[in-house]
Amino acid sequence: MSTPAPMPPPPTGGDGLSTHRSESTMTYQPGQRVALVHTSDPHTQLRPGDTGTVRRHDQQQNIVEVTWDSGSALSMCLDADDRIQPVTTTPPPTDGLVGEAAGWAAALQRMRAAGTEAGRTAAEWWAQDAIGARASGDTRLAARRVLAGIADGDPAVLDALPRFTSAAEAVDTAGWELFADATGDVSGWFGLRIQQRDEAMTVYRDAFDTAATDRVADLCHLAASPTSRDVSHLHPDRVRIGDVGVFAGDWARTVDLDGNDRIEVGFVGTLIAHWNGWAVFSCTRAVAEAIVADQQRHRDQYRDSLRDEGVPEDELDRRVDAALVDLSFDGDVIVADQRALSDDPDAIERIAPDGDGRYVVMGRSWCWEAVDPYACERIVGDLPDPDQA
Template sequence: MHDHDDQHAIQPPTTGPNTPPDDTGTDTDTDAGGSHHPEAAETSTTLDWPQLLDALRTVGATDGADAAKWWIQDTIGGRVTGDPRPAARRILAGTTDGEPAVQDTLPGANSGWAASFAACHRGTSSGEHAAAAASLTGEQWQQAEAAYLNGFDTAVTDAITAACRRTLHPTGDDRDLTGLHPDHLTLGGVGVFAGDWGSYTDGDGAWRTSRGCVGTLIDTWNGWAVFRCTRAVADAIVEDLQQNRDTYRSHLTADGVAAADLDRQVDESLAQVRFDGDVIVVDSTRVSGDPDDVERIAPDDGRYVVMGWSWCWEAVDPYDCDRIAGDLPEPDRQQEWVLLTHAPYTMVAPPPYRVTAVRHRPSGTFFAELHYNGELIAAILGGLWPTHLAGTGAPFDGAHWQAYVGAARHCGKPMTEAALLDALADEYRLAVATDTEIAAGNTLVRLLDDTGTILAFVRVTPRPAGPAAFRDVRELLRQQPAHPYGVSWQYWTGTAWRHLRSAGAYPADTGHQPTPGPGHGAPRDGTAAPSAD
């Protein structure tokens, strides 16, 4: 709540009746001695009570916006000397979190707002305003005051928040970028990323980066991010790295390094990065001393992974960036794809397609339902032949479904409709099976091959807790018959599948997660996900 001048808050009249406005338009207004006020009767029919409150909110919003303009000029606007961003960050954080130290400094309504009551009575004179005011009860005065102050305070907060965002925004507008904060970023989500070469500390000691890069998070390694980006973002990365080399060269020159030695020292400290047509060339031969240390990064479907799994990229808060390369997505476009929880190495466009009600038959076939936004749109038949849609309903959009199929990937490769339906069916069956086991105090362990095909399941009772219990589970798995294609055992934590131990040719208990191989097909031994029946 903003500070308001309580001495000037509207008070109910001390004389005159407390008769509410007559909504019927009948002349029933009386003065303190019982006589009628025809002026008040005229104004009471001008606006009904809800309309009057809405009009007061509107006037309050106008007054609040005007007050905010002056306040902004004195705090982060044209009258401020120096960098306004530290103040903008403090104000934005304070208004977002409701910190009294910030909220109490925002402009509040003063004695001038009482005239707004008259402004809400179209065409009335001051005498008519007084008569209308005299007809309000004490409760109605409180409602009128609350309506005005609500409009005023909301407009003040909105205007100041928008001004802070414009001041801090890397692209100069006031879009809310809090949804792109690293805390909200998951695999397949769009975020903003930066390397350490552009980072610095501002006057308040806060970490900043000269430019962030928009991209889609595709993996992590040792806590660092791996992301895909457009050509425009890749161009900006190459430009920044060249600028970094130029800056370092200038420092060396200022330190007295001879011109003949500048190239060697720069090349030994920083890789050469350039475009060769559509391919990014990263030449680190002098940095590492390895003549073969040259990386060539070709685009994949027009996107680049710039030194992923090698350089230390991290997701950053967009508001910590001076500039941002790339197009920032709208809130409903911030998730490009999601990994299915139970179907290994399978990524799809964000919901709403979902398979439910999987029912197995003794013949080996199964029936299921395909839902879109919670609505049944098709029947599914699978088992002994390629899984397919056996019937569709009126809401089914064939073009939309085919686009969904076209965007699906398994181990990075396109999926057929049958493979996608199988994966969605496994997603449902395993969700039911794991929920059942967890509720019983157990969990499941599964064996995967190099394409993510599930080869076997093992129930673990009770659910392991602590290092000793997991050592016992690993020992149990060592005693399982070896599978010729098995590479990785995973266990269900209750929220995700985690690597437990390697199998087959992979060294046991190294923590190594096998790289998914290129391919997808039916399980080699016919193993299916646990039935939901």
């Protein structure tokens, strides 16, 4: 039977005692959790901060046998150049007591909250340069592009948004700092198993990225809005009978620099019915006056175009009346003169307000439809808050 080779003598100080042993008189117990501080082994994959469980401490040789969470079984020779330290906070196991499980769940919840806060903050900083005060160019257009990219899952847009990243060589440091800041436990990170560290960082990362994207969308909704308010709750897909929406017609559509449809002006109203697939809505007196004024603007533009084409002055009114309804107010009643348009001497409609003072302007004559408020250059009417829509 072979005899084990003797251990090399430990380095000694002037008093003949081990210098390292005098620096560390800690006795480690089986089952105790420890974290690696330093090892001179050039071949190990262990890194400072890695944790494990003590199997045995040979106090005569001052060697601590450790089962590392990574799977390594490298022993620590404390009289040589290896260093470990006790982990003061034992991580709650995923399948332990209810109180321990609740403690780990609470730690993850704090990581999630910290990630959410950090993500929102990152989005605020991003917005200043992208769509805020420090941005150049058309910020409304930029905000619309970002919103479209988020909705479409466009990688070019999503990759430009704030994302949680950390350099591979700094993962341990970053993880320790984030865990300590979130939970208030400055040493607990070193007591976590590798799977728990991964879970904690995944929770933080997901919360960060989700919060950043959501906050970017909120800020873009504000920047893209013609009213400087979030009007996403008034999207046409959500407008049902009795709901408030923004309405316009094909006559108001234009095209922007990106080739996207834009609407010169949208009018706020309450959807009350559908007519041949088109929307019928009621509106306030102020909105009705804006519709009348907008119709007059279209009539003036058409008259100018006819004049540019060389149409004689005495023909202009007849040509305009034959093409566009003449709207005007007579007291509280809107008069819609369509006689030339319909070639009917009796085609004059009087639109009176209802008992609440609301009007239905050309509701069953014009092809109105609910439109996306963010496609509007201007919106007329009072918009409800999201909880009132």
